[in-house]
Amino acid sequence: MQPAMNQSCPICGSTEWKAEYDGPVRDGVFGKYDNGTVWTCSGCGVSHLPPRQTNLEDYYQSDEYREDVGEQADPHDYFSRHDDEQFDKARFLKGTSFRGKVIADIGCAGGSFLDVAKGLAEASIAIEPGKSYHASLKERGHRVYGSLESAAEEWEGKVDVAVCFSVIEHVSDPVEFLAGIRRLLKSDGVLVLSTPNHRDALLEFSGNPYRSFFYRWVHPWYFDEDCLRSASSKCGMTFEPHYVQRFSFANFAAWLREGKPTGNGHDAALGPVFDDVWKSTLEAQKKSDYLYGFCRPAA
Numbered sequence: 001m002q003p004a005m006n007q008s009c010p011i012c013g014s015t016e017w018k019a020e021y022d023g024p025v026r027d028g029v030f031g032k033y034d035n036g037t038v039w040t041c042s043g044c045g046v047s048h049l050p051p052r053q054t055n056l057e058d059y060y061q062s063d064e065y066r067e068d069v070g071e072q073a074d075p076h077d078y079f080s081r082h083d084d085e086q087f088d089k090a091r092f093l094k095g096t097s098f099r100g101k102v103i104a105d106i107g108c109a110g111g112s113f114l115d116v117a118k119g120l121a122e123a124s125i126a127i128e129p130g131k132s133y134h135a136s137l138k139e140r141g142h143r144v145y146g147s148l149e150s151a152a153e154e155w156e157g158k159v160d161v162a163v164c165f166s167v168i169e170h171v172s173d174p175v176e177f178l179a180g181i182r183r184l185l186k187s188d189g190v191l192v193l194s195t196p197n198h199r200d201a202l203l204e205f206s207g208n209p210y211r212s213f214f215y216r217w218v219h220p221w222y223f224d225e226d227c228l229r230s231a232s233s234k235c236g237m238t239f240e241p242h243y244v245q246r247f248s249f250a251n252f253a254a255w256l257r258e259g260k261p262t263g264n265g266h267d268a269a270l271g272p273v274f275d276d277v278w279k280s281t282l283e284a285q286k287k288s289d290y291l292y293g294f295c296r297p298a299a
Contacts, residue, residue, distance in 0.1 A: 005039045005048070010175045011231045014043030024212040025049065029070040030261065038215055038222070044230050046174075047198060047222035049215060056172045056220075060129040061146070069218060073132040078110030086112050089165065092244065092292060093192060101160035106148065106181060107167030111137045118142070125159065127151050148180035159184040164193040169219040178235040182297065190296050197243065197291035198224045201282055202255055209259035225286065228293055237295040245279040245288035252278075 005017035017039040024033035040047045053059045063073035071077055098117045104125035105114045110133055111126050118124045118141060126142040128134070137144045145151035162181055171177040181191050196219070202210045215222070223231075225241040232239040247261075249270065254262040282288045 005050070009041040009043055009046065009048075010173045011046055011227055011234065012041065012043035014041050016042040017048070018042060020047055021208075021211050021215060023208060026213055026216045028068045028218075030213065033212060034217060036215070036217065041227075044227045045224060046227040046231075049217070049220055049222075051172075051220045052217060056170070057129065060170070061131055063130070063132055065218065066130070066132075073130060075110045075133055075136040078133070079112060082110065083112050086116050088246075089113060089163075092242070093163075096161060096190065096192070098161065102155070102158055104151070104155070104159045104162045104184060106162060106164040107170070108137070109133060111140065111142055113163060113165070114142050115140060125151060125155060148177070148184070152180070152183050155184050157184070157186060160186055160189050162189065162191045164191065166194055166196075168193055169195050169221045169223070172220065174221055174223075175231050175234050178231055178237070178295070182235045182237055182295075185297055187297055190294055191237070192292065192294055194244075194290055194292045195223050195228075197286075197288055198222045199287050199291075200289045201285075201287035202252065202289070204287075205252075206255045206259070210255050213261065223291065225291065225293075228291070232293070232295045233298075236298050238298055240294040240296075241286075242292040242294070243283040243286055243288040244290045244292055245282045246290055248275050249278045250275075 006015060008015050019037055020040040021038040023035060025036040027034040036049055038047050038049045059065055066073040071081060098120040100122050102123045102125065103117045103121040104127060105111065106127045108114055108126045108128045109130060114124045114126055124142045126137045126144045127148060129146055134144050162184060164181065168174050168177060185191060196214065200214065203214060229239040251262050254260065
């Protein structure tokens with residue numbers, strides 16, 4: 001086990017942490033592990049895996065992160081892996097208008113979502129530390145910035161809709177990160193974020209085989225609804241949670257039976273109607289695998 005945590009929690013300021021998990025932690029692709037300890041804050045419930053990198057900013061600016069997760073730091077590789085995910089995001093954002101709006105994607109990587117939104121938006125802002133994506137993003141008409149700070153020099157208080165998909169778990173300080181996004185938003189703007197749900201049912205039912213997969217060295221932070229609401233409130237924003245179960249019951253059963261993932265590349269084990277009911281039940285019980293949130297500046 002790693003030495004006891006003594007740093008202050010960025011959300012609530014507590015210095016009391018308890019070890020939640022100690023064991024193999026996914027190191028990039030499935031099947032590769034390195035031992036680590038995940039700590040839970042006794043004050044707000046956020047969990048933290050101290051990163052191995054001494055400077056996360058440098059890590060994400062380089063190609064090292066994409067290589068660590070088995071990808072290439074190349075726009076076309078990103079498109080081939082992630083373009084099809086944008087349809088699910090667009091359905092989730094139904095009711096959020098992009099027409100004539102200023103849209104920002106924080107941690108956009110190759111910018112697939114911005115490509116979808118650009119045809120309607122007044123301006124599309126790509127905020128991405130990975131320098132390998134910048135030239136392609138600019139060629140496709142997006143305004144490109146390497147950080148929230150540099151984007152704020154031009155866009156402070158001007159963004160209508162900000163999206164931040166699967167990024168907040170990667171940053172060094174989630175409160176500072178959210179505050180930087182809040183700085184960009186108009187008074188009636190909205191931030192839509194997503195992150196793995198720390199109340200995921202498989203953490204309870206599958207136990208350590210799934211924990212060693214769920215916890216990842218590239219994810220220093222693990223959130224549930226309560227600690228994300230606290231972090232948002234500290235930055236002057238409200239938080240409205242939405243739960244999304246992405247993977248099927250067959251994947252759930254495979255984890256219980258074999259202790260490994262199968263994804264969604266197979267037929268529903270008990271038929272699509274059962275699968276839909278199962279997914280909606282997990283979402284209603286706040287035990288889905290993913291957590292979305294709508295954050296708005298507080299009145």
